[in-house]
Amino acid sequence: MEIRDITESDLSAFAPIFREIVDAGETYAYPGGLRDDQVRDLWFEAAPGRTVVAVDDDGTLLGSAKMGPNRPGRGSHLGTASFMVGSAARGKGVGRALAEDMIAWHRREGFAGIQFNAVVETNTAAVGLWQGLGFRILGTVPGAFESRTHGRVGLHVMLLEL
Template identity: 40%
Template sequence: MISIRPYQESDWPALWPMLQATFAAGDTYTFAPDSTADEIHKAWIELPRSTFVACDGDGTLLGTYYIKPNQAALGDHVCNCGYVVSSAARGRGIAPQMCEHSQTQAVLMGFRAMQFNFVVATNEVAVKLWKKMGFEIVGRLPGAYRHQRLGYVDALVMFKTLVE
């Protein structure tokens, strides 16, 4: 059984290696592959409005997501989220559960929509999942992502209205 709960600072020792491995791959996020723990802690934990972790029944961290306003002031009714699932937990349905959870949390926080600003187009698993979760591709940024293996690839902007 998977549970999703708010991040606690005691989660950081298990969370940092998961985030570090994801960002070091250089194929899904714009963080520098050699980002430091302090840089990622600020971006993933300190700056977002909330950060959550997904755990198994033993408390092992399987994934994480953050939620924050996508823009300031007059655009702060649209949120942005980032999701990471540990390599050992992929294929177990963690990302869809975190996405559902994040949409519920977003509405509870007063957000009316969710926008993913920079989905790497070659991340076909994520693109397929977000479409399945009701997100639409509303924009394509040609060559906007410098993929570590493939060079310059497109990034997608994906959007979903949560509250009419």
């Protein structure tokens, strides 16, 4: 598996993964039915941020991560990130590889930490991955996410100090 910066030519392979995850209604509050250009506008980060893709040996796009400052100005010393892995690639280490790349990037860029603002508490695979990489839950906003399966569930705020 290779992790590399996203290119415009990756949009046609990434947009279906984005829609699959958003339409499932379990992890992201993005609206459904977005066109490819709207997916690009939401997911492709401009500098000082970065968006990457994970591709397998035959070039199949498996997932993506976007990262950058959590807030502008006086909040820019903390980074943040978002991840999407296609259902066909789950359980194969793609999320972990993207996460390790993201943490290394934040370190190289001199961030003091990484803050996740909204990790859905019922997304136990992601919560477990983040905790395994050293993130801790700072708090949970009760009922802040409308899960298609579970109804209103909490959103964790998580932090990894670098």
